[in-house]
Amino acid sequence: MDFEIPKSTRDITNRIRAFVEGELMPLEARYIGSGFKEMLPQMAEARAKVKALGLWAPHIAEARGGMGLSLTQFAHVSEVLGRSPLGHFAFNCQAPDVGNMEVLQHFGTEAQKERWLGPLIGGEIRSCFSMTEPEMPGSNPVMMETRAEVDGDDYVINGRKWFTSSADGAAFAIVMAVTNPKADSPYLRASQIIVPTDTPGFERVRNISVMGDPGDDYASHAEILYTDCRVPRSNLLGAEGAGFVIAQERLGPGRIHHCMRWIGISERAFDLMCARAAGREIAPGRPLGTRQMVQQWIAESRAEIDAARLMVLKTAWRIDKEGAAAARDDISLIKFYVAGVLQRVLDRAIQAHGALGMTDQTPLSYWWRHERGARIYDGPDEVHKSSVAKRILRTYGMTQS
Numbered sequence: 001m002d003f004e005i006p007k008s009t010r011d012i013t014n015r016i017r018a019f020v021e022g023e024l025m026p027l028e029a030r031y032i033g034s035g036f037k038e039m040l041p042q043m044a045e046a047r048a049k050v051k052a053l054g055l056w057a058p059h060i061a062e063a064r065g066g067m068g069l070s071l072t073q074f075a076h077v078s079e080v081l082g083r084s085p086l087g088h089f090a091f092n093c094q095a096p097d098v099g100n101m102e103v104l105q106h107f108g109t110e111a112q113k114e115r116w117l118g119p120l121i122g123g124e125i126r127s128c129f130s131m132t133e134p135e136m137p138g139s140n141p142v143m144m145e146t147r148a149e150v151d152g153d154d155y156v157i158n159g160r161k162w163f164t165s166s167a168d169g170a171a172f173a174i175v176m177a178v179t180n181p182k183a184d185s186p187y188l189r190a191s192q193i194i195v196p197t198d199t200p201g202f203e204r205v206r207n208i209s210v211m212g213d214p215g216d217d218y219a220s221h222a223e224i225l226y227t228d229c230r231v232p233r234s235n236l237l238g239a240e241g242a243g244f245v246i247a248q249e250r251l252g253p254g255r256i257h258h259c260m261r262w263i264g265i266s267e268r269a270f271d272l273m274c275a276r277a278a279g280r281e282i283a284p285g286r287p288l289g290t291r292q293m294v295q296q297w298i299a300e301s302r303a304e305i306d307a308a309r310l311m312v313l314k315t316a317w318r319i320d321k322e323g324a325a326a327a328r329d330d331i332s333l334i335k336f337y338v339a340g341v342l343q344r345v346l347d348r349a350i351q352a353h354g355a356l357g358m359t360d361q362t363p364l365s366y367w368w369r370h371e372r373g374a375r376i377y378d379g380p381d382e383v384h385k386s387s388v389a390k391r392i393l394r395t396y397g398m399t400q401s
């Protein structure tokens with residue numbers, strides 16, 4: 001593994017950083033104050049500029065209209081974009097669309113790609129991923145109640161989902177539903193099915209209020225009710241019963257995107273904390289940074305962010321070289337480690353700002369509200385810790401689960 005970032009990658013991240021700082025950061029206060037829908041005209045303008053600069057959809061192959069970056073290169077880009085809450089959206093590599101694009105690329109039929117992937121890559125439509133259910137444990141999704149039953153040439157879907165991020169305004173959902181309840185392995189019972197959001201029986205019940213913010217449009221998490229929701233069987237992604245296999249494929253690269261975004265947030269919080277420590281006088285002529293407690297926050301944050309980045313880049317490099325299955329442990333390790341670093345750095349940065357840290361005059365409180373979930377979504381930290389530890393202990397001879 002080479003520690004030097006290639007010049008070609010640095011050139012790209014420098015250009016993207018200039019755009020994030022010059023074009024997107026000035027929009028943040030308005031977004032945090034007014035919501036995402038208000039921002040749609042400005043975001044459309046920003047997206048047009050990104051396209052004109054040739055920086056659009058960095059994760060997508062050039063032949064399909066993207067930049068064709070490797071996962072490791074995209075990891076660096078994702079960090080830079082993470083410095084602003086608007087970064088990934090402006091470059092059309094925002095979750096959950098980024099994962100849905102990857103799934104459609106790998107598992108979609110030609111007809112599915114034409115109808116859904118093309119417009120998604122072009123930024124003409126958005127999508128969502130609908131797996132978690134309010135009454136069932138998302139940490140153990142094989143316990144899923146939503147059913148998709150075959151009726152002639154159709155699937156008929158019934159069930160209730162929640163935390164379907166970005167469903168508000170999405171053109172379609174990829175829904176996880178049980179299609180093969182009698183399959184021997186519980187991991188072969190569910191399938192992923194494309195459901196256009198204007199299908200009768202698809203009802204967005206509400207946007208769920210998260211830490212006091214119901215959000216809107218792209219920046220929201222919805223409860224969805226599926227009632228006799230009928231879609232053609234040709235909307236199945238991959239093989240019937242392969243829903244969890246596909247989900248696993250999606251999660252490997254997806255964790256790299258999330259973790260590098262979290263590192264970008266941590267770096268911005270770090271910058272804000274250091275500027276505050278250097279500039280805020282807490283006694284005549286004595287800035288906050290003269291206090292050892294604050295010095296420790298800064299040193300610990302620097303070490304934790306650097307360690308986190310090295311872990312994520314090593315994982316991305318391994319996925320690029322050997323595939324997601326070989327990097328399974330690394331993927332679990334970065335998920336909980338980086339989510340923890342993000343939360344500790346944000347907490348210290350808020351503390352260093354005093355009352356200002358609680359206001360919306362910096363993006364810190366926005367991230368505090370919306371990234372507390374980092375330790376929960378994409379698999380709760382505890383599940384990742386247990387599964388890595390069990391695999392390690394097996395190599396020491398432990399056979400009990």
Ligand SMILES: Cc1cc2nc3c(=O)[nH]c(=O)nc-3n(C[C@H](O)[C@H](O)[C@H](O)COP(=O)(O)OP(=O)(O)OC[C@H]3O[C@@H](n4cnc5c(N)ncnc54)[C@H](O)[C@@H]3O)c2cc1C
Pocket residue numbers: 096129130131132133136137138139140162163164165166221373376377378379380381382383386
């Ligand atoms: C901001 C946000 C966005 C989301 N976006 C989406 C989305 O777009 N689509 C989607 O389908 N879902 C989404 N989710 C849902 C997310 O995937 C689930 O919340 C997650 O999988 C956990 O499931 P649960 O909430 O049902 O918690 P539960 O499964 O009920 O678990 C609750 C808690 O129990 C503990 N726990 C669980 N299992 C174990 C264990 N084995 N050992 C020890 N402790 C354990 C953990 O601390 C866990 O947080 C999102 C969630 C959030 C917060």
